[in-house]
Amino acid sequence: MSEIKQAAGTPLSASVQANVHAVNARFGSSSDLVVRLFRSDAAPERVIALLYICGLVETDTINESIIAPMMAMELPPYAEEKGDLLLESMRACVVPVSSVKDVTTLEEALQYMTDGRCLLMADGSAMALLADVSGGNQRSVGIPQTQTVIRGPQRGFVEDxxxxxxxxxxxxxxxxxxxxxxxxxxxxxxxxxxxxxxxxxxxxxxxxxxxxxxxxxxxxxxxxxxxxxxxxxxxxxxxxxxxxxxxxxxxxxxxxxxxxxxxxxxxxxxxxxxxTFFSFFDSPEDYYQRFDIATFIRMIRYVAYVISMVFPAFYIAITTFHQEMLPTTLLISLAAQREGVPFPGLVEALLMETTFEVLREAGLRMPRAIGPAISIVGALVLGQSAVQAGIVSAGMVIVVSFTAISNFVMPEFNMAGTSRTIRFGIMIMAGLFGFLGIFLSVLFIMVHLASLRSFGVPYMSPFAPKPKKAGIWRGVFIRKPWWSIVLRPMDTNLRNPKRQGSGRRPPAQRHSRQ
Incomplete structure (x- = not known):
């Protein structure tokens, strides 16, 4: 990692007391700032200062790798007369620490201290040492909390x-x-x-x-x-x-x-x-299991995403404007369900979708012990009660429930949230213009997607704005066997597009029965 850039600032003083006073003043005499002044047997007439932020460092490392060696350090001849030689001897004493750096300005020293390093200063030297002793209480590496792992590494990022x-x-x-x-x-x-x-x-x-x-x-x-x-x-x-x-x-x-x-x-x-848009439909597990099963699951994701966006709108358009598209038996059944419902299809759908979104948000914000129970029981009780009270039809409850389930199929939460928001706009267009409103909404979305870029890469690559070879875009929907994935995705200008050998399956070795 690159270090902090050297910046012009207040130079350190050759007096330890002055430097300690300056650091203490900049931190506002904070209670977590630890200042320890001591003298070494090798140079008893010179004061050595150790400063660090409590909670950001490993105190055991400070005691064992810094304080104890400096107490027993030996100085070269005439070193006690020059502060810089004393500082060099201190550097040799803290060799067990992974990183030691020289600083000459107060601002740079303060910045490194907030990164978990301790500051070492000695009387007679306008330079200080920074030793990397970062640590403290941190969350250990565990299973990812936001992305479920079925097959694959069971490790997730932490806050460090x-x-x-x-x-x-x-x-x-x-x-x-x-x-x-x-x-x-x-x-x-x-x-x-x-x-x-x-x-x-x-x-x-x-x-x-x-x-x-x-x-x-x-x-x-x-x-x-x-x-x-x-x-x-x-x-x-x-x-x-x-x-x-x-x-x-x-x-x-x-x-x-x-x-x-x-x-x-x-x-x-x-x-x-x-x-790209299609990257959000890929899951790491797709490449950890058989390619045929992964392809089938990937197709389900695309279908589920379309359902989560337009299924309620289709129901509104058919029941409001295009009843002739339904079989007679189904039309009679839906008409019987909506006989006592006082609201039109659009208001009914908006009411149910809003209720479900409130339940979903409540389940996320409530304590984990009762959150899932409240969301599931609330959905069942409210849905059943709404149907019995004649506020909504049973068909609308089914449509909203299946739409919500389809939304959870997406492996990326931020893309799933997009369909949740766009769904309301398409529903309003369907309630006003029927299938024409759905068609215009989808057309507007496709044009918008084609206009997006991600760091210069077309968002709808490899389909738009310039379609590429069928062999390239076929991998968007079909998870090829690993032995046939010769090239990397071509949505970026790669310097090395080839990722493996010839792309032919290794011949199976046949063993004759003994």
Whole structure:
């Protein structure tokens, strides 16, 4: 990772007392600032200061690898007369610490202390040492909380960016995996790591990511969603133009396809760019199981997404304008159900959809012990009660329920949220104009999708704006066998499009029975 850039600021004093006073003043005499002054037997006449932020460091490491060695250190001849030689002896004593850095300005020292490093100063030297002793209480690596893992690695990102980078490096063990860290946020100084696979990714995409990150000017970054809204191509769209994931294997697979990953300190969610519309229908498990089963499940996702967007609108259009399209038996059954319903189909659908969205949101916000129970029982009780009271028809309850279930099929939550929002607009158009309203809505959505870009990559690639070869777009809907996936996805200008050998299945070795 790249270090913090040297910045002009207040130079450190040769007096330890003055430096300690300056640090204490900048932190406002905070209670978590620990200042320890001591003297070593090797130079008893000189004061040594150790400063760190409690909770951001490993105190055991400080005691064992810094304080204890310095107490027993030996100075070279005449070192006690020069502060810089004393500082060099201190550096030799803290060799067990993984990283030791020199600083000469107060601002740089303060910034590194908030990153979990301790500050070492000695009388007579206008320079200080920063030792990396970061640690403290952090959440351990566990199962992803937002993305269910059926088959695959059972590890998810945590809130520490260095841990998350190490999880990716455990998968891609190559020196071509480059990591560059940026500081964003005037107050939080959050670490934002950019990961890419050198030799595979398009260099222009990496430069564009760096440029957009450098243009961010904000007080603080608390989650990766802050970064996403700043650097995405189009803000006024319901469709996500960047993918987010909690799984290291998903990030590794994206890097191998020539994409760029962005990790933010304090967030377990990684950002991936560029991306396309069809990338949100892929799940990591598709490539961990048989290709025929994965293809079938992927087709179900596409069908379920279309159902979650237009199924209620189709029901409204048919029951309101196009009753002649229904078989006579079904038409009579629906007419009998709606005989006592006081609302038209559009109002009935909006009422049920709004009720279900409220129940869904309530189930998410309530305590986990009772949230699922409240949402399920609430849906059953309200639905049954509404039908018995004659407020809605039984057919509408079935349509809304199946639509909601179809929405949960999507592997990416942000794309599923898009269909939840667009559904209401298509329902209103269907209630006003019937099938014509649905057709106009779908046409507007397709035109909008074709106009989107993700870091310069067409959002509907490989279909629009210029259709590519059938062999390329066929892999969008069909999960090919691994031995036939020779090329990486061609939606980005890859420097190395080939990912494996000839693309022929290895011949099976036949064993004769003894």
């Amino acid at each position: 960016v260095q841990t998350n980078v190490s999880l990716v490096r455990r998968i891609i063990r190559s020196s071509d995996l480059h990591v560059q860290t940026h500081k964003i946020g005037e107050q939080t100084h959050s670490n934002v790591a950019v990961l890419y696979l050198n030799g595979v990714v398009d260099p222009s995409i990496v430069k564009e990511v760096y440029r957009r990150l450098a243009d961010i000017d904000i007080d603080g970054v608390l989650e990766s969603g802050y970064i996403e809204e700043f650097i995405q191509d189009e803000s006024f769209t319901m469709f996500p133009t960047m993918m987010n994931t909690e799984r290291p294997d998903t990030v590794a697979a994206s890097l191998l396809e020539g994409r760029v990953a962005i990790l933010v300190d304090g967030s377990p969610i990684a950002l991936i760019a560029p991306t």
